[in-house]
Each structure stands twice: as C-alpha cells, then as structure tokens.
Amino acid sequence: MLRREARLRREYLYRKAREESQRAAQDRKEKVRRALEENRLIPTELRREALTLQGSLEFDDAGGEGVTNHVDDEYRWAGVEDPKVMITTSRDPSSRLKMFAKELKLVFPGAQRMNRGRHEVGALVRACKANGVTDLLVVHEHRGTPVGLIVSHLPFGPTAYFTLCNVVMRHDIPDLGTVSEAKPHLIMHGFSSRLGKRDDSHRVITFANQDDYISFRHHVYRKTSHHSVELTEVGPRFELKLYMIRLGTLEQEATADVEWRWHPYTNTARKRVFLSAE
Structure with a gap:
C-alpha cells in the first residue's frame, strides 16, 4: 500500500512538472507569435531560439482552450460527486x-x-x-x-x-x-x-x-x-x-x-x- 501510494505521488509530481515546462514553452511561443503579428522586435531573451519557436508555431492549431491539467484531474468529479x-x-x-x-x-x-x-x-x-x-x-x-x-x-x-x-x-x-x-x-x-x-x-x-x-x-x-x-x-x-x-x-x-x-x-x-x- 505504501509503495503504491509513493508511486502515485511520484506520477502526480511528474505530470505537474511536465505541465509547468510545457506552459513555459507555450508562453515563449506566444511572445514570438505576438511580436511577428505586431511587427515588433523579438524579445532579447528569445532571439537565439526564435527560429525554432517560429517553426513550432506552424504545428499549433486553434481550439486548444480547455485542455485538462492536473488541477482539472483533481476536481474532475466537481459537480458530480x-x-x-x-x-x-x-x-x-x-x-x-x-x-x-x-x-x-x-x-x-x-x-x-x-x-x-x-x-x-x-x-x-x-x-x-x-x-x-x-x-x-x-x-x-x-x-x-x-x-x-x-x-x-x-x-x-x-x-x-x-x-x-x-x-x-x-x-x-x-x-x-x-x-x-x-x-x-x-x-x-x-x-x-x-x-x-x-x-x-x-x-x-x-x-x-x-x-x-x-x-x-x-x-x-x-x-x-x-x-x-x-x-x-x-x-x-x-x-x-x-x-x-x-x-x-x-x-x-x-x-x-x-x-x-x-x-x-x-x-x-x-x-x-x-x-x-x-
């Protein structure tokens, strides 16, 4: 029982850490996208990876709102139970x-x-x-x-x-x-x-x-x-x-x-x- 609980805890923390890194990467891509759309200079801290971020923007599609995360998973039964x-x-x-x-x-x-x-x-x-x-x-x-x-x-x-x-x-x-x-x-x-x-x-x-x-x-x-x-x-x-x-x-x-x-x-x-x- 203790081993199972420890494993579930590690999996939860791993998912949470991955979400934080994905959110940070998405924020960087959004900064590049806004700079390109508004014809402004790309922020200094993003210039080295600007080309890579710009290329990854081509694979982003609309309708990503509402994607679940670990918080949604915790409260997935809210309103049901x-x-x-x-x-x-x-x-x-x-x-x-x-x-x-x-x-x-x-x-x-x-x-x-x-x-x-x-x-x-x-x-x-x-x-x-x-x-x-x-x-x-x-x-x-x-x-x-x-x-x-x-x-x-x-x-x-x-x-x-x-x-x-x-x-x-x-x-x-x-x-x-x-x-x-x-x-x-x-x-x-x-x-x-x-x-x-x-x-x-x-x-x-x-x-x-x-x-x-x-x-x-x-x-x-x-x-x-x-x-x-x-x-x-x-x-x-x-x-x-x-x-x-x-x-x-x-x-x-x-x-x-x-x-x-x-x-x-x-x-x-x-x-x-x-x-x-x-």
Whole structure:
C-alpha cells in the first residue's frame, strides 16, 4: 500500500512538472507569435531560439482552450460527486476551539467533524484517504483563541497553512440568523480563479482578498421586495493569512517541497511577498 501510494505521488509530481515546462514553452511561443503579428522586435531573451519557436508555431492549431491539467484531474468529479470534508482540531482542544470546529462544519455542506483524541497526524491522513475524504481541515488555537487553519487536499496535496485573525464565533454575533443547509453561493473578490456554475441558494459565503488577507463572511438572505434583499450574518467570521503551501499532504511536513512561503522580513515591495524556489 505504501509503495503504491509513493508511486502515485511520484506520477502526480511528474505530470505537474511536465505541465509547468510545457506552459513555459507555450508562453515563449506566444511572445514570438505576438511580436511577428505586431511587427515588433523579438524579445532579447528569445532571439537565439526564435527560429525554432517560429517553426513550432506552424504545428499549433486553434481550439486548444480547455485542455485538462492536473488541477482539472483533481476536481474532475466537481459537480458530480460532493467533496468529503473532514474537520478536526489540535490535541487537547479547549471548549471554544471545539465550538469553532462545529461552526466550520456548518459552513461546508456535508462536512464531518472528528474528535482528535490521541491520533497522530499520519494516522489521521491514512484514515481519511481510506474513507475517500477529499480535504482535511485542522484548526489550532492559542489560549482558547483559534489562530491557525491547515487545509490539506487529499490524496496528494497540496497543503495550505493559514493564520486566523479577528475570529468571531457565531454566538458572539448579535441578531444571529439561522444557518441554512443549502449549498451556498460563493462570492470571490480579489481572486483570479475560475468559478463554476452555482446552484440557486439563499446562503452566501464570501472570500474577499485585500492586501493578502482573505476575509471570510457567511450570510443568509431573503427577498424583501422585487428589487431588494435583506442580508443576515450567521457566522463565523474571520480573516485568513496564507503563510505557506507545501506540495504534499499534512503528514509529509518533513519531506514535501515548499511551493510558496510568506517572508515577512524580505526587503521587497509593499506586500513583501515572493515565491520561494525551495
């Protein structure tokens, strides 16, 4: 079983690396094509291979949009089969962290919550893979306050590490509304990712990205007239700050490559963020 999983993991990383090299080659060809069409000078860094790239353009045909990649392969059943989300906590959680995990369970349709107990990370991940779980969420705390969220996509990763800020529990929100069990609309502000078709729903979840902080808000709404609706916050609400992405799953922390890391003391632009090549 371990050998098979390691082999599948290597095949996944190989496909991903090939896609990156093919994407880089396609970008170079597009630069040459645009320069020829607009009668401009070919970029200096491409002049040595310009003739080769120009020759390969003759074999490119139209209609290449929508070609699948490893991301499409990971989510090929989206809209056909519902994802299976498992939510757990760090060891020996406080009552507030347990409450926060229960509230996160209400956010994701069909999610399950599991008591951590004495289970190690490796045992958790293996159990999730064996039961077809697609995403494992682990919340961490500091003195009863949720401060961290780890999202590990199974079976091969990646794993994203977030800092939680300004967490407000559901029952700390005045005039609390009732949580709907309908699948929510997703509002993505400040992201460039593609969104699929959404079902009609009276539940709205918002992810708003501003200065690398992702604000999470959860509302339900009802129509008050033909042209207006009334929003009611049902919580929880918090801010997410991504600080690391690893290519592996959660238990591979010591071996998986770091795809991206936040460097707060790097002397660069205002945001002080750059891609790590580790």
